[in-house]
Amino acid sequence: MVTPNPEFAKEIAAAGGEMVKMCFQCGTCTAGCPSGRRTSYRVRKLMRMAQLGLKDEIIASDELWECSTCYTCVERCPRQVPIVDIVVALRNISVAEGHMRPQHKGTAKNFAKIGHTVKVDDKITALRGQIGLAEVPPTVLANEKAMADVSKILALTGFDKIVQE
Amino acid sequence: MAKYAFFLGCIAPLRYPGIEKSTREVCKALGVELVDLKDASCCPAPGVIRAFNKKTWLAAAARNLALAEKEGLEIVTICNGCYGSLFDAAYELAHEPELLEEVNKILAEIGMHYNGTTKVHHFAEVLHREVGVEKIKEKVTNPLSYQVAAFYGCHFLKPSNIKNIDDPEDPSILDELIEATGAKSMPRKQKVLCCGAGGGLKAAFGDVAKKFTETNLENMKESGAQYIIDVCPFCHLQFDGVQKELGYNIPVLHLSQLIGLSMGMTAEDLALSAHITPVTL
């Protein structure tokens, strides 16, 4: 049974996806969507489901995570619906409710640990030295205090909750 | 002389150091001064971190923007992801005072403040707009004769209403920069099709991402391209990493590496050994 949930519209708006109401379901977005051509994801349908407030169906779906955020749809939408912003808002709600892919959790943890989303690799560190770059890039990686600042931002914005098991 | 804060991001310094090295060399040769944006973190990545928690994304991006603001410098990035993240965050913070206020409450906890003034640029855009194709041509000492595929990626040009760099459906600025080195940019089908890696797709649904890449590779092969030239280390990683299993063998170079080559940089300096798809020059 599909149960529309009007409260969900407010949640989407709070997460930055208020403009979803502008969508008039023309389907231009789906027609040019490279993901839709290769998967069962249909961006027009997602916009409609969001308008109707089909929260449970949206936040637990794989399709929500099949958008590559390529912006093709945003460029072409005749109603200037900020589709990627809406996808992001829906993903934020999905993550807050515990629907996170394990691979994504890994990336999030790496960011929380070292301030970068890519791991440090010894071979690359050596290669950096060989070509005359600083072995440790001059980023948060080279300054503990800077990393402590990033960690504080993560804690203050609730990111630490996301990376917990 | 133009001067910018150089934002490294993650993939270039930690996977493809030759992209960082060639950017430094090319900018030096072209009279663009790069000052390291010290203490910066991940932009943070728009496809993952922003999708997980927008507040974290915006506050961490604002910290990076504030570091540049303190130096009085505009930012240059060599990655579409970093460019997309920092540009979007700077745009939101410049246009939404309440958001800026909220972010500053967080930054105050680490003794920082952001006034909302930092401008963010992409390396390719700086080369095209500020240096110009003619000046690059003058500096070429080793003209190239390759046929190549220009790969723009998505977040370099889009959303075009706020970026305004080139026509997102039929762009030409990367082709022009490539041709300044003597290489020929080959016309092909679906020139602006996404590589597939963005939006967290590579991590969560790698097989779907590969399907995007495969269509691109097929179109590139058909065009006669001998190299793929990108402006984003993440697109670079995607093309470089998945080709072999898809049965292709087209070496991948970042624009900075291509221009570096045309100015006489060596395979060692470009750190081509870090590439997965072998690059034979």
Ligand code: SF4
């Ligand atoms: S193109 Fe825009 S208006 Fe048309 S269905 Fe998609 S989001 Fe709705």
Ligand code: SF4
């Ligand atoms: S941004 Fe997402 S929904 Fe829009 S066309 Fe690209 S993959 Fe499809």
